[in-house]
Amino acid sequence: MDSPTYLALTQDAISPDDLIARITTPGTGAVVLFTGIVRGITTHGETRQTSHLDYEAYSPMAEEKMKQICVEIRERWSAVEGIAIAQRIGQLDAGTITTVIACSAGHRDSGVFEAARYGIDRLKEIVPIWKKETGPDGASWVEGHYHPAAGE
Numbered sequence: 001m002d003s004p005t006y007l008a009l010t011q012d013a014i015s016p017d018d019l020i021a022r023i024t025t026p027g028t029g030a031v032v033l034f035t036g037i038v039r040g041i042t043t044h045g046e047t048r049q050t051s052h053l054d055y056e057a058y059s060p061m062a063e064e065k066m067k068q069i070c071v072e073i074r075e076r077w078s079a080v081e082g083i084a085i086a087q088r089i090g091q092l093d094a095g096t097i098t099t100v101i102a103c104s105a106g107h108r109d110s111g112v113f114e115a116a117r118y119g120i121d122r123l124k125e126i127v128p129i130w131k132k133e134t135g136p137d138g139a140s141w142v143e144g145h146y147h148p149a150a151g152e
Contacts, residue, residue: 023082
């Protein structure tokens with residue numbers, strides 16, 4: 001049986017239920033989801049309000065890097081059956097789902113929690129997605145972890 005994989009870089013709303021259905025097999029007994037949401041108030045450093053975020057991505061490279069994350073997860077956690085990575089782009093209001101990482105496996109103790117955590121950490125680290133934060137005090141680009149290497 002092929003391991004189900006679903007990747008999406010989309011302007012459409014992300015349905016966690018749809019993602020679960022896409023990565024569930026007859027042997028699935030556990031699905032772990034990480035769901036990122038636009039914060040209305042950020043408290044790292046100086047507290048500030050956010051009305052919305054604007055997400056942009058370099059789609060061809062973002063999709064390749066998302067595939068890379070799936071390969072890495074499967075190399076590290078062989079019991080993971082299904083993987084879904086979905087990232088919204090465009091203008092998203094506070095409270096909106098921005099990202100969902102989902103991993104499925106036969107059992108909860110098979111590394112599925114760790115795999116989902118790894119998925120979001122790697123997404124933030126290597127996928128070329130940028131966000132601009134807008135609030136009552138104006139807008140600014142939020143510095144992320146991704147910095148392209150020569151030749152990327």
